[in-house]
Structures are given as structure tokens and as C-alpha cells.
Amino acid sequence: MDEIDRSIINQLQRGFPICExxxxxxxxxxxxxxxxxxxxxxxxLEDKTLTRFGxxxxxxxxxxxxxxxxxxxxxxxxxxxxxxxxxxxxxxxNYERVHKLNMWFxxxxxxxxxxxxxxxxxxxxTGYKVYNMPKxxxxxxxxxxxx
Amino acid sequence: xxxxxxxxxxxxxxxxxLKCAIQGGLPIDSRPYLRLAEMIGGSEQQVxxxxxxxxxxxxxKRFGLVVKHHKLGYNANAMVVWNVPNDxxxxxxxxxxxxxxxxxxxxxxxxxxxxxxxxxCMIHGKDRGQVLEQLEELKAACQLVGIEHxxxxxxxxxxxxGGRFHKQHSQAPSTQWNIEKKAVNHG
Numbered sequence: 001m002d003e004i005d006r007s008i009i010n011q012l013q014r015g016f017p018i019c020e021x022x023x024x025x026x027x028x029x030x031x032x033x034x035x036x037x038x039x040x041x042x043x044x045l046e047d048k049t050l051t052r053f054g055x056x057x058x059x060x061x062x063x064x065x066x067x068x069x070x071x072x073x074x075x076x077x078x079x080x081x082x083x084x085x086x087x088x089x090x091x092x093x094n095y096e097r098v099h100k101l102n103m104w105f106x107x108x109x110x111x112x113x114x115x116x117x118x119x120x121x122x123x124x125x126t127g128y129k130v131y132n133m134p135k136x137x138x139x140x141x142x143x144x145x146x147x
Numbered sequence: 148x149x150x151x152x153x154x155x156x157x158x159x160x161x162x163x164x165l166k167c168a169i170q171g172g173l174p175i176d177s178r179p180y181l182r183l184a185e186m187i188g189g190s191e192q193q194v195x196x197x198x199x200x201x202x203x204x205x206x207x208k209r210f211g212l213v214v215k216h217h218k219l220g221y222n223a224n225a226m227v228v229w230n231v232p233n234d235x236x237x238x239x240x241x242x243x244x245x246x247x248x249x250x251x252x253x254x255x256x257x258x259x260x261x262x263x264x265x266x267x268c269m270i271h272g273k274d275r276g277q278v279l280e281q282l283e284e285l286k287a288a289c290q291l292v293g294i295e296h297x298x299x300x301x302x303x304x305x306x307x308x309g310g311r312f313h314k315q316h317s318q319a320p321s322t323q324w325n326i327e328k329k330a331v332n333h334g
Contacts, residue, residue: 009219012212016173018199020191023177034177041212042175049218052172055198055207062166062206068255070262097226097299101262104226104299131262137254139240141208144250145216145271 001049004032006147008040009049013144016053065112066092067134069119070101071126078102081126090118101131154192161187165197216271223275223300227282228264230257230295236266242289243268248281264297275300 007030017025027037044050059066073081078096085105086094094105109115119130157165164187174182180198181191201207216224227249231239236254243252243266251269270285272278278300286292 009212009214013214014211015209016211018180018195018202018210020180020195021177022179023175038175038177045172045175047218048215051213051215053175053212054169054172054210055201056209056213057166057170058205058208061204068267072261095224096302098302099297099299131258133255133258133262133267135253135255137236137240139252139254140244140249141251145214145219145221147219 001147004030004036005040005044008037009044010146012041012053059108064108064110065115066106066108067115067132068104068106069122069133070105070131071103071128072101073103073128081128084126085122088118088122090114154190154196157187157189157193157197161189161193162197165189165194169198220273221271223272223278225270225272225275225278225282225301226299227268227270227285228297228299229266229268229291230263231266233265239289239291239294240266243285246285246288248285248288263295 011030012026016022019025021034023037023041024034027034030037032040041050041053045053057064071081071085082094082096082103085091085103088107090107090109092106092108094103096102097104107115107118109118115132115134119132123130165183168183168186173179176182178191180194184191184194187194198207198210202210229239240252240254243249248270249268250271251267253267254265255267257263257265268285270278270281272281279298282298
């Protein structure tokens, strides 16, 4: 990754032009050619530095739902339960964290009702309680990772 | 190319198809909105107007690159949780937002007796030391000293994908579901 890649990552995390030739417009502001920008974005996607290049939806506005949920799993059961939980396509990501509540995952579903039913199915499948902690108020979201 | 000022909006089916078409990513092509228009049977201008509208009305929060932060050297991520008196949550949430030291700040419900925290932040850093420094800075900047809190570092990430949101149709394959089978260890 060179300086130009860095400036692409920093600038295009913040937004992307919506016009007929957006890559050309973005390339101009970065001082490179459109072909160079397209090639670099392709490489960054290929080596998995970028997960994707597109919209971040406000799920709730689209009728879908998200929640954060946690479980408390004994150490010797952890891997087995993680595997069971990760089988669910509704799980967006799942982290082991250092706490009594040691498994934390985000659920994304197409409707709010599906959150409750998915949690129920996870509890049945694993035999452990799921603590549902939905977002009640959003003060700040700014997932920006400068490099 | 001549453009009229009155571009008919995309119909519901086209809009749904467009949501699906872009959720996995924008075409990497010098005319990406034209490519999308061809996919859904609309015009380039209609697609541009529609995505602009979604950006303005908040359906799309942000339109741009989504990075894998671990690949960029952000190896430590901590969830910092606070037990804030209910009548102070808004004020403190606002202060944390202003500080610029966190990547997220949400109010969530307590789950007593096992979980008594109601304000959640995420702090991302290059390593744990940096995250802890940022936490100290946050406490000082937002007058949080003395408020009960806990810091939950991540140990392993098992899965990351976008969550199931717009049902995929059988056309463009999406990169959305490249689930990592391999656990990622974080220091």
C-alpha cells in the first residue's frame, strides 16, 4: 500500500460522487487518472483491504432490523456454541470478548419481528440464554479508519 | 446527451432491484450508474436521482469504501460500556459524540441483574495500549471519571458479513456473503 492507496482509502471512506463519471471525478480530486483509481480499487478489493465499495444502509429505514446480543458461554463449550450461532445467516458478526458475557454478535433481519424469532431459535439450538440489547438511541456513528 | 428536467422516478420493482444490485458493491466501471440502469431497465439519470434521494433521506447513511479495519492495522477494538444515571444519558452521550474519540456511541437497555450498563461506545486503535490511552482521554474530556464502566476487548472475530437485509435475486452475485470461516485472532 502506497501513499496514493492511503489517500484513496481516507477520502473514499467519507463518500463517493454521484454523477455520470464518478470515478473520474474522484480521481481528479486525488490527482490521479480514472484508470489508475479503478485499478487500485480493484486491487484493494482483491487483497481484502476493502470489504466492499457501495452504500451503508440505514437498516431501520428500509424496514429491516439490527440488534446487538450477548451470551455467557463456559470456556469448554465456547467453540461449539460459536459454530452453532454462526450457522445462522442473520448473524452479521460475532466477537469473543473478555467478560462474563463473552460472546457478542450483531443480528440483521429483514423485519423487526424476525429478531425475536431468531433469538428464540438461537436459544433453542444452543441451550443458552441470549441477552438482546437493541439500540435505543444513537448518539454517534462514525466508522472512519484513516491510514 | 440531452436530459429532460422531469425524469420519471424508478418504479418500486426497479428500486428494489437497485437496492439489491448495489448492496454488494457499486460496479467498478467508469459509468457505474449506467451499468446499474442497464441491469434494472431504467435510465442512468433515474439511477443517479434515486441514489441521491436515498442519500438525502437517510436510507443510505454513507456511500463509499467499507474497509476491513484489521487489514489497516486497527488490531484492537474495545467495547466500552458505562452505567450512566438515566437522566444524564443524553447529556453524556452528546459529550462523547463531541469528543471525536469513539467510533460509535449508542444507548442500549440494561439487562439486570446480569448487565447494568446502558451506554455503549466502540474504540478502535492500533493496539490495546492505544485504546486504553484513548479511554483515559475520553474520561477526562467528557467528565466520566467516577462513572462505573467496563472495557471489553475483543479476543477473536468469528464472522463478518453484511447481515441479511435485501433478499438477493438470482442475478448479480454479491460479495456480501463472503463469510470468513477462519477465526481471526486479535492481540
